[in-house]
Amino acid sequence: MRLLRSDTDPVRDKFAAARQELSSALIEREDEIDLVLTALVANEHVLLVGPPGSAKSLLLDSVLSWTGGSKFSILLTKFTTVEEVMGPVSLAALKEDKYLRVTAGKLPEAEFAYLDEVFKASSAILNTLLRMLNERAYDAGDGVARTVPLKLCLAASNEWAAPDTGKELAAIADRFLLRKTVAPIRSQAGRQKLLWTRDHAPRLSTTITPAEVGQARLRALTLPWADDAKDALETVLKELAKEGVQPGDRRQFKTVGVVQAFAYLTGADEVRPEHLEVAQHCLWDDPGEQPQAAARVIARVANPTGMRVTQLLLEVEQMLAAADVRDLADAAKAAAKLAEIDRQLAALKGNGRVDKARGYVKEQLKKLKLASIEAV
Ligand SMILES: Nc1ncnc2c1ncn2[C@@H]1O[C@H](COP(=O)(O)OP(=O)(O)OP(=O)(O)O)[C@@H](O)[C@H]1O
Ligand SMILES: [Mg+2]
Incomplete structure:
Protein backbone atom coordinates (compact mmCIF):
# COMPACT_ATOMS: atom_id res chain seq x y z
CA MET A 1 0.00 0.00 0.00
CA ARG A 2 1.53 3.30 -1.04
CA LEU A 3 -0.57 6.03 0.40
CA LEU A 4 2.18 8.41 1.31
CA ARG A 5 4.29 8.83 -1.79
CA SER A 6 6.53 11.82 -1.29
CA ASP A 7 5.12 13.54 -4.38
CA THR A 8 1.76 13.66 -2.63
CA ASP A 9 3.19 15.06 0.59
CA PRO A 10 4.72 18.52 0.18
CA VAL A 11 5.27 18.78 3.94
CA ARG A 12 7.45 15.72 3.92
CA ASP A 13 9.36 17.21 1.00
CA LYS A 14 10.05 20.27 3.14
CA PHE A 15 11.38 18.07 5.92
CA ALA A 16 13.56 16.23 3.40
CA ALA A 17 14.94 19.51 2.05
CA ALA A 18 15.70 20.85 5.53
CA ARG A 19 17.32 17.55 6.50
CA GLN A 20 19.56 17.70 3.46
CA GLU A 21 20.41 21.40 3.80
CA LEU A 22 21.22 21.10 7.50
CA SER A 23 23.45 18.09 6.99
CA SER A 24 25.36 19.65 4.14
CA ALA A 25 26.31 22.62 6.36
CA LEU A 26 26.78 20.94 9.73
CA ILE A 27 29.68 18.54 9.91
CA GLU A 28 29.01 15.03 11.27
CA ARG A 29 25.68 16.04 12.72
CA GLU A 30 23.37 13.74 10.70
CA ASP A 31 22.17 11.91 13.80
CA GLU A 32 21.46 15.10 15.72
CA ILE A 33 19.60 16.58 12.74
CA ASP A 34 17.45 13.46 12.41
CA LEU A 35 16.83 13.56 16.13
CA VAL A 36 15.59 17.14 16.13
CA LEU A 37 13.45 16.78 13.00
CA THR A 38 11.97 13.54 14.34
CA ALA A 39 11.18 15.28 17.61
CA LEU A 40 9.46 18.05 15.72
CA VAL A 41 7.25 15.54 13.89
CA ALA A 42 6.64 13.48 17.04
CA ASN A 43 5.84 16.49 19.22
CA GLU A 44 8.45 15.44 21.76
CA HIS A 45 11.26 17.35 23.42
CA VAL A 46 14.99 16.99 22.69
CA LEU A 47 18.08 17.40 24.84
CA LEU A 48 21.58 17.61 23.34
CA VAL A 49 24.55 17.34 25.69
CA GLY A 50 28.07 18.03 24.47
CA PRO A 51 31.27 20.03 24.89
CA PRO A 52 31.34 23.78 24.18
CA GLY A 53 31.50 24.61 20.49
CA SER A 54 30.08 21.36 19.16
CA ALA A 55 27.41 23.08 17.02
CA LYS A 56 24.51 22.43 19.39
CA SER A 57 23.34 26.04 19.22
CA LEU A 58 24.03 26.27 15.51
CA LEU A 59 21.72 23.31 14.89
CA LEU A 60 19.01 24.21 17.39
CA ASP A 61 18.91 27.88 16.32
CA SER A 62 18.71 26.83 12.67
CA VAL A 63 15.77 24.52 13.31
CA LEU A 64 14.06 27.21 15.34
CA SER A 65 14.53 29.69 12.53
CA TRP A 66 13.03 27.15 10.11
CA THR A 67 9.78 26.90 12.06
CA GLY A 68 7.25 29.71 11.94
CA GLY A 69 4.95 30.26 14.88
CA SER A 70 5.71 31.77 18.28
CA LYS A 71 9.13 31.10 19.73
CA PHE A 72 11.03 31.57 22.94
CA SER A 73 14.70 31.10 23.48
CA ILE A 74 16.85 31.74 26.55
CA LEU A 75 20.27 30.99 28.02
CA LEU A 76 19.56 29.88 31.58
CA THR A 77 21.86 30.60 34.51
CA LYS A 78 21.33 30.12 38.21
CA PHE A 79 20.45 33.82 38.34
CA THR A 80 17.71 33.65 35.69
CA THR A 81 14.42 34.62 37.32
CA VAL A 82 11.03 33.00 36.88
CA GLU A 83 9.87 36.33 35.40
CA GLU A 84 12.38 36.08 32.57
CA VAL A 85 10.95 32.71 31.57
CA MET A 86 7.28 32.99 32.50
CA GLY A 87 6.75 36.73 32.25
CA PRO A 88 6.39 39.37 34.99
CA VAL A 89 3.53 39.36 37.47
CA SER A 90 0.70 41.58 36.23
CA LEU A 91 0.40 44.68 38.41
CA ALA A 92 -3.04 45.48 36.99
CA ALA A 93 -4.28 42.05 38.05
CA LEU A 94 -2.62 42.38 41.45
CA LYS A 95 -4.66 45.52 42.08
CA GLU A 96 -7.72 43.33 41.73
CA ASP A 97 -6.22 40.77 44.08
CA LYS A 98 -5.38 38.38 41.24
CA TYR A 99 -1.97 36.83 40.73
CA LEU A 100 -1.35 36.57 36.99
CA ARG A 101 1.62 36.85 34.66
CA VAL A 102 2.10 38.92 31.53
CA THR A 103 3.21 36.07 29.31
CA ALA A 104 3.59 37.88 25.96
CA GLY A 105 6.83 36.77 24.27
CA LYS A 106 7.66 34.33 27.08
CA LEU A 107 7.65 30.54 27.36
CA PRO A 108 3.92 30.13 28.17
CA GLU A 109 3.06 31.52 24.72
CA ALA A 110 5.72 29.71 22.71
CA GLU A 111 5.05 26.89 20.27
CA PHE A 112 8.77 26.26 19.86
CA ALA A 113 11.30 26.85 22.62
CA TYR A 114 15.06 26.58 23.02
CA LEU A 115 16.45 26.37 26.55
CA ASP A 116 20.22 26.61 26.57
CA GLU A 117 22.07 25.34 29.66
CA VAL A 118 18.81 23.90 30.94
CA PHE A 119 20.36 22.25 34.03
CA LYS A 120 21.61 25.61 35.29
CA ALA A 121 18.07 26.83 35.97
CA SER A 122 16.93 27.55 39.54
CA SER A 123 14.64 25.20 41.42
CA ALA A 124 11.66 27.46 40.88
CA ILE A 125 12.16 27.46 37.12
CA LEU A 126 12.83 23.72 36.99
CA ASN A 127 9.60 23.03 38.84
CA THR A 128 7.58 25.13 36.44
CA LEU A 129 9.32 23.47 33.48
CA LEU A 130 8.57 19.99 34.78
CA ARG A 131 4.88 20.51 34.43
CA MET A 132 5.03 22.56 31.26
CA LEU A 133 7.11 20.01 29.38
CA ASN A 134 4.98 17.10 30.43
CA GLU A 135 1.45 18.37 30.70
CA ARG A 136 1.81 21.44 28.52
CA ALA A 137 0.18 23.45 31.28
CA TYR A 138 1.25 25.85 33.99
CA ASP A 139 -0.19 27.50 37.03
CA ALA A 140 0.19 31.29 37.02
CA GLY A 141 0.02 31.31 40.80
CA ASP A 142 -3.75 31.35 41.22
CA GLY A 143 -4.16 27.57 41.31
CA VAL A 144 -5.68 27.50 37.83
CA ALA A 145 -3.95 25.30 35.23
CA ARG A 146 -3.51 27.08 31.91
CA THR A 147 -2.60 25.11 28.82
CA VAL A 148 0.36 26.20 26.72
CA PRO A 149 0.81 25.78 22.94
CA LEU A 150 4.30 24.27 23.32
CA LYS A 151 5.02 21.78 20.54
CA LEU A 152 8.74 21.30 20.81
CA CYS A 153 11.26 22.22 23.46
CA LEU A 154 14.88 22.00 22.41
CA ALA A 155 17.47 22.05 25.16
CA ALA A 156 21.24 21.93 25.38
CA SER A 157 23.81 21.47 28.11
CA ASN A 158 27.55 20.96 28.41
CA GLU A 159 27.16 18.06 30.80
CA TRP A 160 24.64 15.54 32.01
CA ALA A 161 23.24 16.28 35.44
CA ALA A 162 25.41 14.42 37.96
CA PRO A 163 23.46 11.70 39.81
CA ASP A 164 24.06 13.43 43.16
CA THR A 165 22.45 16.71 42.05
CA GLY A 166 19.08 15.53 43.22
CA LYS A 167 15.79 14.40 41.85
CA GLU A 168 14.86 17.70 40.23
CA LEU A 169 17.50 17.54 37.50
CA ALA A 170 16.88 13.85 36.88
CA ALA A 171 13.18 14.63 36.52
CA ILE A 172 13.91 17.42 34.04
CA ALA A 173 16.21 15.15 32.03
CA ASP A 174 13.44 12.56 31.91
CA ARG A 175 11.06 15.11 30.36
CA PHE A 176 13.16 14.99 27.20
CA LEU A 177 12.19 11.85 25.35
CA LEU A 178 15.05 12.22 22.86
CA ARG A 179 18.48 12.71 24.34
CA LYS A 180 21.90 12.48 22.84
CA THR A 181 25.52 13.12 23.65
CA VAL A 182 27.10 15.23 20.91
CA ALA A 183 30.68 14.23 20.07
CA PRO A 184 33.37 16.47 18.59
CA ILE A 185 34.13 16.06 14.88
CA ARG A 186 35.86 12.72 14.30
CA SER A 187 37.05 12.52 10.73
CA GLN A 188 40.03 14.22 9.18
CA ALA A 189 37.90 15.44 6.27
CA GLY A 190 35.34 16.83 8.73
CA ARG A 191 38.06 18.73 10.58
CA GLN A 192 39.34 20.20 7.31
CA LYS A 193 35.83 21.35 6.44
CA LEU A 194 35.51 22.90 9.91
CA LEU A 195 38.81 24.76 9.60
CA TRP A 196 38.57 25.94 6.04
CA THR A 197 34.93 26.93 5.74
CA ARG A 198 34.36 30.43 7.00
CA ASP A 199 30.63 30.17 7.54
CA HIS A 200 28.97 26.99 8.81
CA ALA A 201 25.48 28.39 9.12
CA PRO A 202 22.96 26.25 7.21
CA ARG A 203 20.95 27.99 4.48
CA LEU A 204 17.40 26.74 4.58
CA SER A 205 15.40 27.25 1.40
CA THR A 206 12.02 26.68 3.07
CA THR A 207 10.16 27.45 6.28
CA ILE A 208 7.52 25.36 7.99
CA THR A 209 4.40 26.49 9.83
CA PRO A 210 3.02 24.96 13.03
CA ALA A 211 0.02 23.77 10.98
CA GLU A 212 2.35 21.91 8.59
CA VAL A 213 4.19 20.35 11.53
CA GLY A 214 0.77 19.21 12.76
CA GLN A 215 0.02 17.65 9.36
CA ALA A 216 3.34 15.80 9.41
CA ARG A 217 2.52 14.51 12.87
CA LEU A 218 -0.87 13.19 11.75
CA ARG A 219 0.66 11.48 8.72
CA ALA A 220 3.37 9.92 10.86
CA LEU A 221 0.81 8.65 13.33
CA THR A 222 -1.02 6.78 10.58
CA PRO A 304 19.48 -0.31 10.84
CA THR A 305 21.29 1.06 7.79
CA GLY A 306 22.18 4.34 9.49
CA MET A 307 23.89 2.59 12.38
CA ARG A 308 25.85 0.31 10.04
CA VAL A 309 27.03 3.34 8.06
CA THR A 310 28.18 5.03 11.27
CA GLN A 311 30.02 1.88 12.36
CA LEU A 312 31.74 1.45 8.99
CA LEU A 313 32.83 5.09 8.90
CA LEU A 314 34.25 4.73 12.38
CA GLU A 315 36.27 1.75 11.15
CA VAL A 316 37.56 3.88 8.25
CA GLU A 317 38.72 6.61 10.64
CA GLN A 318 40.42 4.17 13.01
CA MET A 319 42.14 2.43 10.14
CA LEU A 320 43.34 5.67 8.51
CA ALA A 321 44.65 6.97 11.83
CA ALA A 322 46.65 3.78 12.37
CA ALA A 323 48.01 3.32 8.81
CA ASP A 324 51.37 4.67 7.73
CA VAL A 325 50.79 5.57 4.06
CA ARG A 326 54.52 5.84 3.35
CA ASP A 327 54.89 2.17 4.16
CA LEU A 328 53.78 0.44 0.97
CA ALA A 329 52.61 -2.75 2.65
CA ASP A 330 50.61 -0.71 5.15
CA ALA A 331 49.09 1.44 2.41
CA ALA A 332 48.13 -1.61 0.38
CA LYS A 333 46.46 -3.15 3.42
CA ALA A 334 44.59 0.09 4.12
CA ALA A 335 43.49 0.35 0.48
CA ALA A 336 42.17 -3.21 0.55
CA LYS A 337 40.28 -2.50 3.73
CA LEU A 338 38.76 0.68 2.24
CA ALA A 339 37.67 -1.23 -0.85
CA GLU A 340 36.11 -3.88 1.40
CA ILE A 341 34.23 -1.23 3.39
CA ASP A 342 33.01 0.32 0.15
CA ARG A 343 31.68 -3.08 -0.92
CA GLN A 344 29.84 -3.40 2.39
CA LEU A 345 28.38 0.10 1.97
CA ALA A 346 27.33 -0.70 -1.58
CA ALA A 347 25.37 -3.68 -0.26
CA LEU A 348 23.28 -1.44 2.03
CA LYS A 349 19.97 -0.20 0.75
CA GLY A 350 20.69 3.16 -0.83
CA ASN A 351 19.80 6.31 1.03
CA GLY A 352 21.47 9.72 1.06
CA ARG A 353 23.66 8.70 3.93
CA VAL A 354 25.00 5.59 2.20
CA ASP A 355 25.85 7.59 -0.92
CA LYS A 356 27.60 10.26 1.13
CA ALA A 357 29.59 7.63 3.01
CA ARG A 358 30.61 5.89 -0.23
CA GLY A 359 31.74 9.19 -1.69
CA TYR A 360 33.86 9.76 1.40
CA VAL A 361 35.42 6.28 1.31
CA LYS A 362 36.26 6.63 -2.39
CA GLU A 363 37.88 10.00 -1.76
CA GLN A 364 40.00 8.52 1.05
CA LEU A 365 41.02 5.69 -1.24
CA LYS A 366 42.13 8.16 -3.91
CA LYS A 367 44.10 10.19 -1.36
CA LEU A 368 45.71 7.06 0.01
CA LYS A 369 46.84 5.99 -3.47
CA LEU A 370 48.24 9.46 -4.23
CA ALA A 371 50.09 9.59 -0.92
CA SER A 372 51.68 6.20 -1.45
CA ILE A 373 52.68 7.06 -5.04
CA GLU A 374 54.33 10.24 -3.75
CA ALA A 375 56.15 8.22 -1.11
CA VAL A 376 57.77 5.93 -3.69
N1 LIG B 1 30.02 20.02 13.56
C1 LIG B 1 30.13 21.29 13.19
N2 LIG B 1 29.68 21.69 11.98
C2 LIG B 1 29.77 22.96 11.59
N3 LIG B 1 30.29 23.93 12.36
C3 LIG B 1 30.75 23.62 13.57
C4 LIG B 1 30.69 22.28 14.03
N4 LIG B 1 31.22 22.26 15.27
C5 LIG B 1 31.56 23.51 15.57
N5 LIG B 1 31.30 24.34 14.56
C6 LIG B 1 31.59 25.77 14.52
O1 LIG B 1 31.73 26.19 15.86
C7 LIG B 1 30.78 27.19 16.18
C8 LIG B 1 30.32 27.04 17.61
O2 LIG B 1 29.24 26.18 17.72
P1 LIG B 1 28.02 26.41 18.71
O3 LIG B 1 28.01 27.77 19.28
O4 LIG B 1 26.80 25.98 18.01
O5 LIG B 1 28.43 25.38 19.84
P2 LIG B 1 27.64 24.90 21.13
O6 LIG B 1 27.69 23.42 21.06
O7 LIG B 1 26.32 25.55 21.20
O8 LIG B 1 28.60 25.38 22.28
P3 LIG B 1 28.26 25.85 23.77
O9 LIG B 1 28.06 24.58 24.55
O10 LIG B 1 29.48 26.57 24.19
O11 LIG B 1 27.04 26.69 23.72
C9 LIG B 1 29.71 27.05 15.14
O12 LIG B 1 29.04 28.26 14.94
C10 LIG B 1 30.50 26.61 13.92
O13 LIG B 1 31.09 27.71 13.28
MG1 LIG C 1 25.48 26.89 22.56
Missing part, protein backbone atom coordinates in the same frame (compact mmCIF):
# COMPACT_ATOMS: atom_id res chain seq x y z
CA LEU A 223 2.07 4.89 9.38
CA PRO A 224 1.45 1.21 10.05
CA TRP A 225 4.02 -0.97 11.80
CA ALA A 226 5.27 -3.98 9.85
CA ASP A 227 4.98 -7.13 11.98
CA ASP A 228 8.72 -7.71 12.08
CA ALA A 229 9.22 -4.11 13.29
CA LYS A 230 6.78 -4.72 16.15
CA ASP A 231 8.60 -7.94 17.03
CA ALA A 232 11.92 -6.13 16.86
CA LEU A 233 10.82 -3.43 19.30
CA GLU A 234 9.54 -6.01 21.76
CA THR A 235 12.77 -7.99 21.45
CA VAL A 236 14.85 -4.84 21.95
CA LEU A 237 13.00 -4.08 25.19
CA LYS A 238 13.45 -7.65 26.45
CA GLU A 239 17.15 -7.69 25.59
CA LEU A 240 17.69 -4.31 27.21
CA ALA A 241 15.97 -5.47 30.38
CA LYS A 242 18.43 -8.39 30.51
CA GLU A 243 21.24 -5.82 30.49
CA GLY A 244 19.58 -3.90 33.30
CA VAL A 245 18.27 -1.09 31.07
CA GLN A 246 14.60 -0.60 31.82
CA PRO A 247 13.24 2.71 30.61
CA GLY A 248 9.93 3.61 32.24
CA ASP A 249 6.57 2.70 30.74
CA ARG A 250 5.88 6.25 29.54
CA ARG A 251 9.22 6.31 27.73
CA GLN A 252 8.53 2.93 26.10
CA PHE A 253 5.06 3.95 24.99
CA LYS A 254 6.16 7.30 23.58
CA THR A 255 9.03 5.66 21.69
CA VAL A 256 6.44 4.09 19.37
CA GLY A 257 5.42 7.56 18.15
CA VAL A 258 9.04 8.64 17.80
CA VAL A 259 9.87 5.67 15.61
CA GLN A 260 6.83 6.41 13.42
CA ALA A 261 7.98 10.02 13.11
CA PHE A 262 11.45 8.89 12.07
CA ALA A 263 10.01 6.46 9.51
CA TYR A 264 7.93 9.32 8.09
CA LEU A 265 11.02 11.52 7.89
CA THR A 266 12.94 8.90 5.93
CA GLY A 267 10.12 8.72 3.38
CA ALA A 268 8.90 5.24 4.31
CA ASP A 269 5.27 4.22 4.05
CA GLU A 270 5.43 1.75 6.91
CA VAL A 271 7.55 1.36 10.02
CA ARG A 272 10.28 -1.20 9.44
CA PRO A 273 12.82 -2.65 11.92
CA GLU A 274 15.55 -0.35 10.65
CA HIS A 275 13.57 2.70 11.79
CA LEU A 276 14.22 1.58 15.37
CA GLU A 277 17.59 3.30 14.95
CA VAL A 278 16.13 6.45 16.48
CA ALA A 279 14.92 4.56 19.57
CA GLN A 280 18.53 4.34 20.78
CA HIS A 281 18.04 7.94 21.91
CA CYS A 282 14.86 7.14 23.87
CA LEU A 283 15.23 3.73 25.52
CA TRP A 284 17.52 4.36 28.47
CA ASP A 285 17.53 6.21 31.79
CA ASP A 286 21.11 6.64 32.92
CA PRO A 287 23.41 8.53 30.51
CA GLY A 288 26.49 6.59 31.72
CA GLU A 289 26.66 3.22 29.97
CA GLN A 290 23.04 2.77 28.97
CA PRO A 291 22.98 4.70 25.66
CA GLN A 292 25.72 2.42 24.31
CA ALA A 293 23.80 -0.64 25.49
CA ALA A 294 20.67 0.65 23.72
CA ALA A 295 22.63 1.31 20.52
CA ARG A 296 24.26 -2.12 20.66
CA VAL A 297 21.01 -4.00 21.22
CA ILE A 298 19.13 -2.08 18.53
CA ALA A 299 21.97 -2.57 16.05
CA ARG A 300 21.92 -6.30 16.78
CA VAL A 301 18.17 -6.82 16.69
CA ALA A 302 17.06 -4.34 14.02
CA ASN A 303 20.28 -3.86 12.03
